Amino acid sequence: MRYLITGTAGFIGFHLAKRLLDEGHFVTGFDGMTPYYDVRLKERRHAILAxxxxxxxxxxxxxxxxxxxxxxxxxxxxxxxxLAAQAGVRYSLENPKAYVDSNLTGSWNILELAKAVRPRHLLLASTSSIYGANEKIPFAETDRADEPMTLYAATKKSAELMAHSYAHLYQVPTTAFRFFTVYGPWGRPDMALFKFVDSILHDRPIEIYGEGRMSRDFTYIDDLVEGIVRLMGVLPAQDNRIDDIDTLSHHAPFRVVNIGGGQPVELMRFVETVEAAVGRPAIRKMLPMQQGDVPRTFAAPDLLKALTGFTPSISVEEGVRRFVDWYRAEMADV
Incomplete structure (x- = not known):
């Protein structure tokens, strides 16, 4: 099959494109190579795909x-x-226009493209951040998500809403999937795992926000890609509605699905896991909760499992070990 993937020089887009190419498909990769983080890492990802x-x-x-x-x-x-977007929760406080340009205008352009091209399926990335500081856990797709804590989350929810309207107006089957703290090899340098490993290996303090009292539903990259690939074959349609847990629209071929394992990990346990994988203790710098942070993320995986038979299951211990092995092989001398 032929795929157009936006963000192929990014962390998730790279892994998805590589999986599809390895299976013999054709991938056109679209990426802006923006300098949000070191462009050399993005170029290395694209070089592998090439x-x-x-x-x-x-x-x-x-x-x-x-x-x-x-x-x-x-x-x-x-x-x-x-998959392409201006990512990062904290950066949205510094440069909000980048989020409006990429996540709103850019996503609208994708919808216009889908309207013209009429693909079999349009899939777009959303985020667990749209659940905000919801008190109800786990976060189910049918929960209200109308109180975003950052502009990043607001733009992602807006993209979902725009996609629903286009699915209704132009009947393009559309699935939005919400990510939960994705990590793994070739990950982004601004994310916690990358920063923790880099700092520990270079004897720099790691910054632990919220005094370590937060928890996150971590998703290893291979599990995420597996979830996306399986959802590709599940077109949102009335004949595959899943009882009361489904988000399938009554007015459009549109559905929202969490991709997360439903096994949140406390931040301090995550730090200890990183220390064990690296083989040395971290210098810990405890800091208060940052503006825009939420105390927890916790995916309800029931809809994903009902639709695809799959639930992310790679443990944080195994995933962190794989990341550290990759970092030592690919990044230690960079």
Whole structure:
């Protein structure tokens, strides 16, 4: 099959594209190579994908409709997976315009592209951040998600709403999936695991926010990709509605699905797991909760399991060990 994936130089897009290329599919990758973090890491990811004859990269910004149209013309996609975004909760406090440009205008451009191209399935990335500081746990897709704590979360919820309207108006089958703290090899340097390992190995303090009293539902990258790939084959339609837990719209071929294992880990246990994998203790710098942070994330995995038969299951101990092995092999001398 032919796929158009946005964000292929990013962490998640890279892994999804590699999985599909390894299976013999064709992937057109679209990425802006933005300098939110070291572009060299993004270039290394794309270089790995370029080893496959089935990969065609297009460099451009989501705000550039002509560049997206060029990518679609090159790739003639059966499926579009929209993963590119301005990521980062805390950065949205510093540079909110980047989130409006990428996550709102850019996502609208993707919807316009899907309207024109008519793929079999449009899939787009959302986030657990849209649940905000919900008191009810675990976070189920049917819960209200109308009190975002950051502009990042607000733009992601807005993208979901825009996608629903386009699915209704133009009948493009659309699935939005909500990520829960994804980690693993080739991950982003601004995320906790990367920063913790890098700091411990270089004898720098690690910053532990919320005095370590937070918890996160960590999802290893291979589990996330497996969830996405399985959802690709589940078109949102009335004949696969799942009783009371489904978010399938009554007015559109549109559904929202969590991709998370439903096994939150306390932050201090995560720190201890990283220390064990690295083989040395961290210098811990305890800090208060940061603006925009939430105390916990906790996925209800029931809908994903009902639709696909799959639930993320790779333990944080195994996932962290794999990350540390990758870091030592690929990043220690960078």
């Amino acid at each position: 080893r496959s004859n089935g990969f065609r990269p297009v460099i451009g910004m989501l705000e550039d409709k002509a560049a997206l149209e060029q990518a679609a013309e090159i790739g003639d996609p059966d499926v579009i997976v929209h």
